[in-house]
Amino acid sequence: MRLxxxxxxxxxxxxxxxxxxxxxxxxxKTIWSGLRQPDRKNRVELGLNCMLIRSGGxxxxxxxxxxxxxxxxxxxxxxxxxxKLVENLTxxxxxxxxxxxxxxxxxxxxxxxxxxxxGRGGSEPTPVFxxxxxxxxxxxxxxxxxxxxxxxxxxxxxxxxxxxxxxQLELLDGDTEVLxxxxxxxxGGHTAGHQFTLVESEGERAACxxxxxxxxxxxxxxxxxxxxxxxxxxxxxxRQLLEEAERNNWLLVFxxxxxxxxxxxxxxxxxxxxxxxxxxx
Ligand SMILES: [Zn+2]
Numbered sequence: 001m002r003l004x005x006x007x008x009x010x011x012x013x014x015x016x017x018x019x020x021x022x023x024x025x026x027x028x029k030t031i032w033s034g035l036r037q038p039d040r041k042n043r044v045e046l047g048l049n050c051m052l053i054r055s056g057g058x059x060x061x062x063x064x065x066x067x068x069x070x071x072x073x074x075x076x077x078x079x080x081x082x083x084k085l086v087e088n089l090t091x092x093x094x095x096x097x098x099x100x101x102x103x104x105x106x107x108x109x110x111x112x113x114x115x116x117x118x119g120r121g122g123s124e125p126t127p128v129f130x131x132x133x134x135x136x137x138x139x140x141x142x143x144x145x146x147x148x149x150x151x152x153x154x155x156x157x158x159x160x161x162x163x164x165x166x167x168q169l170e171l172l173d174g175d176t177e178v179l180x181x182x183x184x185x186x187x188g189g190h191t192a193g194h195q196f197t198l199v200e201s202e203g204e205r206a207a208c209x210x211x212x213x214x215x216x217x218x219x220x221x222x223x224x225x226x227x228x229x230x231x232x233x234x235x236x237x238x239r240q241l242l243e244e245a246e247r248n249n250w251l252l253v254f255x256x257x258x259x260x261x262x263x264x265x266x267x268x269x270x271x272x273x274x275x276x277x278x279x280x281x
Pocket of ligand 1: 108110111211214256
């Protein structure tokens with residue numbers, strides 16, 4: 001769809017499944033199972049939605065999904081049907097080498113996995129987007145590079161170390177206007193350096209939210225995933241982000257949305273924030 005003079009679209013890498021208790025954190029199953037029906041392994045399906053922004057002659061991709069590297073065990077445990085990003089991008093007329101910038105909300109495997117792939121014969125992974133600079137918050141890079149028992153399982157260094165080796169990595173320090181009208185905005189919360197992307201063109205705005213607000217079901221402030229390393233920071237970031245989004249009528253894109261992937265905020269009869277979904281293709 002057009003957003004001012006920019007063109008934005010959602011490009012999927014596929015879907016995967018995560019334990020519903022982890023997806024909804026402290027929210028009891030009696031409540032979250034009314035929103036999302038779990039499978040017999042208690043998992044709920046999550047989208048792997050990336051955003052393509054075409055603006056000022058540049059192709060910008062926000063997040064890259066899981067990609068095709070996970071082994072059979074990972075694919076089974078997470079019910080992965082992923083690795084479709086390049087095919088779906090190509091269908092939209094953008095080849096991997098046409099991507100100028102990749103903005104990663106954070107380096108977890110379900111956001112950075114599509115950055116690299118194995119070469120022929122299973123050799124070491126190399127970057128998929130061969131001409132792109134990849135933008136990551138420095139705090140996120142540092143956290144991903146020095147994992148501990150709590151954080152390790154969420155990362156695969158093969159997703160992002162090759163980007164540094166090929167000179168395609170650029171680290172950001174806080175909020176940054178990376179192109180005219182295109183902002184990387186640091187939220188923290190989910191990870192110390194988590195960021196979201198805001199596009200502004202001719203008075204219209206769209207935000208790709210990453211995991212600070214992974215699905216429309218996470219709109220209430222206390223609906224946080226168990227993966228958030230700094231949950232209190234997520235609550236603060238969500239409050240600020242949602243206030244700004246409502247005031248300025250942002251189009252919101254949810255990285256893990258399934259039934260609804262995008263929409264704008266509205267209020268129901270009880271005055272609660274809710275999503276008015278929009279199809280943006
Ligand atoms: Zn995620």
